[in-house]
Amino acid sequence: MKLIRIGVLGCGNVGAPLVSLIAQQQAAIEARTGVRLEVVSVAVRNLSKERDISLPEGMLTRDAMAVVNDPTIDVIVERMAEAGEVDVMDALAFRLPVQVIGELVGVPPSDRDQFRVLVRNAAAALEPGVTDTQLDAAEHAMAVMDDYFRGLIARRRRDLDHDLTSALIAARDGDDRLTEDEMVATLILLFSAGFETTTNLIGNGLLCLLRNPDQFDRLRADPALVDSAVEEMLRFESPVQVDARTAFEPVEIDGHTITTGETVVTFLGAANRDPAVFPDPDRFDVTRHPNHPLSFAAGIHYCLGANLARLEGRVVFDRLTRRFADIAWLDNGPDWRGTLILRGVNHLNVAVTPKEGTTR
Numbered sequence: 084m085k086l087i088r089i090g091v092l093g094c095g096n097v098g099a100p101l102v103s104l105i106a107q108q109q110a111a112i113e114a115r116t117g118v119r120l121e122v123v124s125v126a127v128r129n130l131s132k133e134r135d136i137s138l139p140e141g142m143l144t145r146d147a148m149a150v151v152n153d154p155t156i157d158v159i160v161e162r163m164a165e166a167g168e169v170d171v172m173d174a175l176a177f178r179l180p181v182q183v184i185g186e187l188v189g190v191p192p193s194d195r196d197q198f199r200v201l202v203r204n205a206a207a208a209l210e211p212g213v214t215d216t217q218l219d220a221a222e223h224a225m226a227v228m229d230d231y232f233r234g235l236i237a238r239r240r241r242d243l244d245h246d247l248t249s250a251l252i253a254a255r256d257g258d259d260r261l262t263e264d265e266m267v268a269t270l271i272l273l274f275s276a277g278f279e280t281t282t283n284l285i286g287n288g289l290l291c292l293l294r295n296p297d298q299f300d301r302l303r304a305d306p307a308l309v310d311s312a313v314e315e316m317l318r319f320e321s322p323v324q325v326d327a328r329t330a331f332e333p334v335e336i337d338g339h340t341i342t343t344g345e346t347v348v349t350f351l352g353a354a355n356r357d358p359a360v361f362p363d364p365d366r367f368d369v370t371r372h373p374n375h376p377l378s379f380a381a382g383i384h385y386c387l388g389a390n391l392a393r394l395e396g397r398v399v400f401d402r403l404t405r406r407f408a409d410i411a412w413l414d415n416g417p418d419w420r421g422t423l424i425l426r427g428v429n430h431l432n433v434a435v436t437p438k439e440g441t442t443r
């Protein structure tokens with residue numbers, strides 16, 4: 084039987100569930116393809132820890148500040164004001180993060196929209212109970228993204244730019260450069276993780292405010308609360324609910340021994356409601372302090388984009404509360420996507436009432 088080794092980049096919100104999914108589905112995959120898969124995890128923080136190839140210091144955050152603070156968000160919010168009634172998921176929650184990560188990675192505006200469906204289809208393969216049809220769609224989505232990023236790399240090789248794709252091409256460890264496959268995998272991970280989760284932070288966060296109008300009023304009355312409000316949104320409706328860790332050595336947790344090589348599935352959303360850590364955990368409180376949710380995980384694979392996601396969240400909720408006197412929820416209840424690992428809604432329809440005399 085043919086053996087294929089897969090290096091899973093990130094081994095976090097993308098990688099870990101994928102590894103356990105492959106383990107669960109090993110027999111079915113073998114029967115389906117005649118191929119035996121062996122998964123090896125590769126960390127992405129410095130692209131490859133063994134080779135220590137890293138991006139220019141602070142590139143993600145420094146360039147992100149410029150992109151998030153450019154007129155992009157104002158244009159989006161003004162369009163919402165003009166429309167009056169919008170699906171926030173389309174108009175804002177997807178729109179802003181995909182523009183930000185698109186600018187950073189170097190994906191031109193006209194190419195970005197296609198990734199909404201592609202990333203969603205690819206991420207569906209991470210869910211437990213994935214069907215054959217979903218696996219087919221996920222395979223197809225990965226193939227399209229693979230082709231796309233190979234094309235982008237080829238264009239940048241001819242003509243380097245000031246984006247992450249160009250930085251990856253230039254990155255080297257001594258004489259060693261990243262291989263084409265490493266670059267493609269890294270770009271797919273960065274681009275997908277860069278908007279899908281942040282889309283859900285914005286959607287879930289607004290949902291928290293709409294379901295807790297007293298907290299929405301507090302934030303409007305005191306916009307300086309935006310930082311702690313975003314942290315509470317991350318805690319209360321964690322965009323990534325499930326993650327995993329594999330023990331490199333025996334670990335004792337609460338009377339249980341995890342042996343070397345054993346994988347523990349960590350329910351981040353549940354940990355964020357642990358009453359021993361968060362008093363009255365089912366209360367959404369924009370002033371909660373201290374508040375250190377595990378939504379970006381912890382340790383060596385702590386989310387690479389955590390600061391960028393927080394920045395986007397702050398900018399969004401700052402502008403929404405300053406620009407609109409009221410945001411009224413038009414749905415009869417949350418339209419949850421029904422996914423376990425990535426938590427978010429399909430649609431979030433609202434009517435917005437701009438504040439008199441404000442344009443931003």
Ligand code: HEM
Pocket residue numbers: 092093094095096099126127128143184272273276277278280281284321322323326327378379380381383384385386387388389391392
């Ligand atoms: C609210 C938004 C986000 C949430 C909730 C989130 C959550 C997470 C979580 C839980 C992990 C798993 C780490 C692990 O345990 O292995 C992770 C990893 C990762 N995230 Fe995020 N993320 C968000 C936004 C972003 C953004 C904007 C980017 C890119 C710009 C990004 C890039 C990554 C990467 C590359 C990893 C892998 C890190 C590693 O394994 O070293 N994420 N994220």
